[in-house]
Amino acid sequence: MGKIEWAMWANEQALASGLILLTGGIVGVAGQFRGWQFAAYAVAAGVFVCLLEYPRSKRSKGTSVERSGQYCFTVCVKAFGPLTRNYYVRAFLHAAICVPGGFMLATVLGCVCLGIASLIYLVAAIRGEHWEPILPRKEVRKPITESIKNPPQNPPPRPPAEIRRKRVDDLEGAAYDNPISVTDNE
Amino acid sequence: MGNFAANEGLSVFVILVWLGINAFLFVQFYMAFLVERWFYTRVLLGQALSWARAPAACLNFNCMLILLPVCRNLLTLLRGSIQCCSRTAARQLDRNLTFHKLVAYMIAFHTAVHIVAHLFNFEYFMDAQLNRNSSLLPFILSEIGTGDNASFLNPIRSNETNPTIVMFTTIAGLTGVAITLALILIITSSMEVIRRSYFEVFWYTHHLFVIFFIGLVFHGFGRIVRGQTAASLKTNIPDVCADQFEDWGTNGSNCAVPEFAGNPPMTWKWVVGPMILYVCERLVRIYRSHQKVVITKVVMHPSKTLELQMKRKGFHMEVGQYVFIQCPSVSRLEWHPFTLTSAPEEDYFSAHIRIVGDWTQALYEACVGDKTEPQEAWKLPRLAIDGPFGTASEDVFRYEVVMLVGAGIGVTPFASILKSVWYKRIQNNQDVFTKKIYFYWLCPETEAFEWFADLLQSLEGQMTEKGMTDFLSYNIYLTRWKETEAAHFRVHHEAENDPITGLKQKTLYGKPNWDNEFTNIESKHPGTKAGVFLCGPPALGKSLEKQCLSHSEADVKFIFNKENF
Numbered sequence: 003m004g005k006i007e008w009a010m011w012a013n014e015q016a017l018a019s020g021l022i023l024l025t026g027g028i029v030g031v032a033g034q035f036r037g038w039q040f041a042a043y044a045v046a047a048g049v050f051v052c053l054l055e056y057p058r059s060k061r062s063k064g065t066s067v068e069r070s071g072q073y074c075f076t077v078c079v080k081a082f083g084p085l086t087r088n089y090y091v092r093a094f095l096h097a098a099i100c101v102p103g104g105f106m107l108a109t110v111l112g113c114v115c116l117g118i119a120s121l122i123y124l125v126a127a128i129r130g131e132h133w134e135p136i137l138p139r140k141e142v143r144k145p146i147t148e149s150i151k152n153p154p155q156n157p158p159p160r161p162p163a164e165i166r167r168k169r170v171d172d173l174e175g176a177a178y179d180n181p182i183s184v185t186d187n188e
Numbered sequence: 189m190g191n192f193a194a195n196e197g198l199s200v201f202v203i204l205v206w207l208g209i210n211a212f213l214f215v216q217f218y219m220a221f222l223v224e225r226w227f228y229t230r231v232l233l234g235q236a237l238s239w240a241r242a243p244a245a246c247l248n249f250n251c252m253l254i255l256l257p258v259c260r261n262l263l264t265l266l267r268g269s270i271q272c273c274s275r276t277a278a279r280q281l282d283r284n285l286t287f288h289k290l291v292a293y294m295i296a297f298h299t300a301v302h303i304v305a306h307l308f309n310f311e312y313f314m315d316a317q318l319n320r321n322s323s324l325l326p327f328i329l330s331e332i333g334t335g336d337n338a339s340f341l342n343p344i345r346s347n348e349t350n351p352t353i354v355m356f357t358t359i360a361g362l363t364g365v366a367i368t369l370a371l372i373l374i375i376t377s378s379m380e381v382i383r384r385s386y387f388e389v390f391w392y393t394h395h396l397f398v399i400f401f402i403g404l405v406f407h408g409f410g411r412i413v414r415g416q417t418a419a420s421l422k423t424n425i426p427d428v429c430a431d432q433f434e435d436w437g438t439n440g441s442n443c444a445v446p447e448f449a450g451n452p453p454m455t456w457k458w459v460v461g462p463m464i465l466y467v468c469e470r471l472v473r474i475y476r477s478h479q480k481v482v483i484t485k486v487v488m489h490p491s492k493t494l495e496l497q498m499k500r501k502g503f504h505m506e507v508g509q510y511v512f513i514q515c516p517s518v519s520r521l522e523w524h525p526f527t528l529t530s531a532p533e534e535d536y537f538s539a540h541i542r543i544v545g546d547w548t549q550a551l552y553e554a555c556v557g558d559k560t561e562p563q564e565a566w567k568l569p570r571l572a573i574d575g576p577f578g579t580a581s582e583d584v585f586r587y588e589v590v591m592l593v594g595a596g597i598g599v600t601p602f603a604s605i606l607k608s609v610w611y612k613r614i615q616n617n618q619d620v621f622t623k624k625i626y627f628y629w630l631c632p633e634t635e636a637f638e639w640f641a642d643l644l645q646s647l648e649g650q651m652t653e654k655g656m657t658d659f660l661s662y663n664i665y666l667t668r669w670k671e672t673e674a675a676h677f678r679v680h681h682e683a684e685n686d687p688i689t690g691l692k693q694k695t696l697y698g699k700p701n702w703d704n705e706f707t708n709i710e711s712k713h714p715g716t717k718a719g720v721f722l723c724g725p726p727a728l729g730k731s732l733e734k735q736c737l738s739h740s741e742a743d744v745k746f747i748f749n750k751e752n753f
Binding site: 030106 | 300304350355372373
């Protein structure tokens with residue numbers, strides 16, 4: 003499995019874990035389970051993880067596929083600089099976030115899934131991967147070379163319409179010389 | 189609208205039947221737990237009991253279904269036998285992967301409902317043990333069976349525990365966690381992004397389904413969901429006795445203490461059949477892989493395309509079929525699908541493989557490497573072939589008018605068809621049902637033309653010889669080019685043969701105007717059923733499908749067939 007970027011799978015797994023943590027937390031709070039405080043924490047943690055993981059990283063090789071509407075999230079995540087760029091930080095962050103989820107049944111599944119995502123991120127970090135934002139490409143326009151001169155502002159001078167009209171019966175007589183020379187500006 | 193029914197009718201019908209069965213099972217099993225037998229269980233759990241059991245039944249049904257669409261050999265067998273009766277039904281079997289994914293999503297959905305309901309169940313069971321007040325019915329019910337540990341109702345047997353510990357100490361809980369984790373890992377690694385980029389991760393992780401099915405079968409062995417036994421229902425009628433719970437079993441009361449037992453596990457009955465079928469499928473694949481495959485010729489084409497010509501004893505193929513190729517020296521577990529590019533009339537079979545990923549690159553190095561002089565035959569790697577498996581292209585000769593559209597390497601199944609056409613019509617002079625073929629090849633780069641252009645050139649020559657130039661009408665579209673190339677084309681525009689392919693038919697630039705093409709064909713062939721065959725990207729498929737639906741009016745019907753890996 004030489005060319006795989008583990009971070010891509012870790013990202014999918016972490017996003018799924020965030021959703022599972024969020025769902026478990028909502029169930030725990032709505033059902034007023036014992037230990038609902040852990041469930042409330044899970045709701046917040048789930049939302050945070052989802053926001054962090056939603057923007058996909060740019061792949062080092064190949065085309066990156068964005069998630070729809072991820073641009074604003076990319077900007078937010080990019081603002082944290084090295085904290086979000088480095089996958090070691092993410093691995094430890096997810097490992098730390100998932101721990102309180104283990105104290106309540108409703109959030110245990112989210113906790114384990116996030117733990118697995120953390121492990122995959124660790125593998126990605128060890129292999130030297132890092133998060134790159136997907137930004138819209140700026141079009142680089144070629145500078146206009148000097149050989150193109152300014153286009154003319156006025157139409158070329160022409161004699162009036164009667165003289166210009168083609169006289170089919172007398173082609174010889176219809177030819178005329180332009181009164182003003184029509185050559186390039188010197 | 190009529191053509192929508194012809195194209196999609198059977199699919200819609202199958203989906204509706206499947207959804208209907210799901211809904212039916214859900215409601216049926218929901219109601220099954222509202223009967224008297226479960227009265228006391230519902231005192232503890234309320235509606236959450238039914239909400240957990242109903243998706244469980246749907247899960248049994250869907251887990252039974254999910255293995256079936258991936259039994260390729262079984263499907264090819266079915267396809268062969270159905271084809272004589274109904275072409276539409278046979279086409280339905282081409283959508284097996286789509287159905288597999290739909291069933292997988294349904295499994296994920298029902299798992300979610302099942303888990304949420306059980307979260308509530310665990311909480312209610314725990315509540316019953318924690319509120320240790322003899323004047324509460326739930327507590328009295330939880331105390332039943334403390335002596336013999338057999339006739340109890342509440343699976344949580346003491347108040348010195350918590351739901352998480354209980355989950356990890358029961359069979360149902362442990363297997364539940366294991367199979368849910370397996371399911372989540374399978375789903376996240378099957379996302380399109382991962383699947384298309386790193387097939388290996390997807391393939392290996394998908395084998396967690398073995399853990400899933402084993403866990404699923406053992407999930408109900410703990411008999412943790414308990415209802416009143418039939419014998420006990422005679423001595424303790426819930427409607428009457430529920431209010432007199434403080435007097436149960438005492439002298440003078442006509443209500444005995446109720447006894448409970450769990451249902452026997454049911455899941456194995458649902459999944460054992462498909463599991464056996466799948467095991468047979470894998471055995472067939474292993475058997476086929478041990479049959480000796482000899483590589484007779486290796487050709488390296490431009491645009492990083494490798495052609496392998498092979499022979500295997502007893503190999504028989506139809507047009508447009510595909511095989512799975514395994515190369516043990518590259519990877520023992522990976523089987524990758526490739527369309528066969530040879531015709532059935534030839535004495536060898538071949539595949540054109542584009543070098544894009546790990547496996548194909550390693551295969552290239554094993555077969556060719558950097559050697560420029562001819563290889564010894566015994567140095568070539570051993571291969572295993574599974575197949576051939578049939579897909580949509582087999583149907584080509586059943587239509588009177590055929591439109592073949594291939595994008596890039598997607599032209600490979602049509603190479604097989606065109607070669608077969610050449611052999612049949614021109615060599616054997618057989619009469620084929622197909623009267624006219626319109627062939628469209630969309631390609632982003634010029635080198636990719638080379639191996640296929642040779643085929644087209646020979647076809648062109650043969651057809652001119654026999655005077656049958658109007659049988660095949662082909663159009664090649666170059667969709668991307670560089671400025672230097674464009675200058676070259678412009679200069680050679682007037683030449684008799686095309687500057688890129690060397691064919692008499694000129695290459696066209698850009699993308700085809702499908703509306704015009706369809707209208708053109710429609711006007712030339714009124715009153716026929718035209719088959720449209722595509723092997724290419726989904727976006728192209730969508731636009732072609734739309735064109736098929738919009739152009740199928742009263743007399744001409746365009747039937748769309750898509751082939752995709």
